[in-house]
Amino acid sequence: MEWFNEQLDESIFDLGARISIKVGKKIFEGQSDFQKLEIYETPKFGNLMVLDGAVMLTEANEAAYHEMISHVPLFAHPNPERVLIIGGGDGGAAREVLRHPGVKECVMVEIDGLVVEKSREYFPTIASELDNPRLTLLIADGVKYIEENQSAFDVILVDSTDPVGPAEGLFSKAFYEKCFASLKEDGILAAQAESPYYFRKTQKELFEVLKSVFPYSTLYLSAIPFYPSGTWSFAFASKKYKQNEQVRTEAMEKMRPELRYFNPEVFYGCFALPTFMREVL
Numbered sequence: 001m002e003w004f005n006e007q008l009d010e011s012i013f014d015l016g017a018r019i020s021i022k023v024g025k026k027i028f029e030g031q032s033d034f035q036k037l038e039i040y041e042t043p044k045f046g047n048l049m050v051l052d053g054a055v056m057l058t059e060a061n062e063a064a065y066h067e068m069i070s071h072v073p074l075f076a077h078p079n080p081e082r083v084l085i086i087g088g089g090d091g092g093a094a095r096e097v098l099r100h101p102g103v104k105e106c107v108m109v110e111i112d113g114l115v116v117e118k119s120r121e122y123f124p125t126i127a128s129e130l131d132n133p134r135l136t137l138l139i140a141d142g143v144k145y146i147e148e149n150q151s152a153f154d155v156i157l158v159d160s161t162d163p164v165g166p167a168e169g170l171f172s173k174a175f176y177e178k179c180f181a182s183l184k185e186d187g188i189l190a191a192q193a194e195s196p197y198y199f200r201k202t203q204k205e206l207f208e209v210l211k212s213v214f215p216y217s218t219l220y221l222s223a224i225p226f227y228p229s230g231t232w233s234f235a236f237a238s239k240k241y242k243q244n245e246q247v248r249t250e251a252m253e254k255m256r257p258e259l260r261y262f263n264p265e266v267f268y269g270c271f272a273l274p275t276f277m278r279e280v281l
């Protein structure tokens, strides 16, 4: 046994901190055109996925991310039928979106086919819906894809890596202006918005962009082990409704037994922010 260490002290993190997980065998390592993918076995958390040295997910804790990036916007929308996922190559967000029977089509645009291929192989419970007939999976750059689909979606999820490398463009104003145009008139967007503790500059910049593009935006939280600080955030941006104005409460209650993290109380509570976190809004 040895330790996997995510070093939070280079590129965009300048913290001088580490996240360490005891691991067994490294069961895969590969370099795609976009990033380095590593997969480890762990004694306590199932398999671990790492992209460019950053923890993406563990089998044991992935629900805290995938349920929260998906069900918060989807239950806040009155009738989500067409959903777009940018990124999300492990398949977790798609799995959650497709739990909603009203979703007629989910389009998933993932830039790196290696992530999809290896998620199928090493994370079968996360990639479980990648062959669902309601899913259209495209291996493409989300920055480019979004330019070609006006008013096409009810909900857009930006399930990206950190704002470096291929994901840098997913934090730009031009990208969010295109997302706005790709949403229907009551569309809602959710995006992974990094650590509210350690990523304040990026969050401030992201919300400057969202506030300039959407009439309404806010932040919500999830507790995700092995992410920097363990507290993670998602941006919620909407063309028409606030998160509590059109809630599909019956459908939300009905899905409760299927889920590990998300539930109706969490839906309302996750928008309650500590004072210092509100400063980026």
Ligand code: SAM
Pocket (backbone or CB within 6 Å): 034, 056, 057, 062, 065, 066, 086, 087, 088, 089, 090, 092, 093, 109, 110, 111, 112, 115, 140, 141, 142, 143, 159, 160, 161, 165, 166, 167, 168, 169, 170
């Ligand atoms: N869902 C994971 C989790 O539980 O935290 C982490 C996010 S997922 C692995 C991030 C994905 O975004 C990666 O598969 C990466 O290849 C993809 N990605 C990064 N930039 C992209 C872009 N410009 N277009 C589409 N996908 C992109």
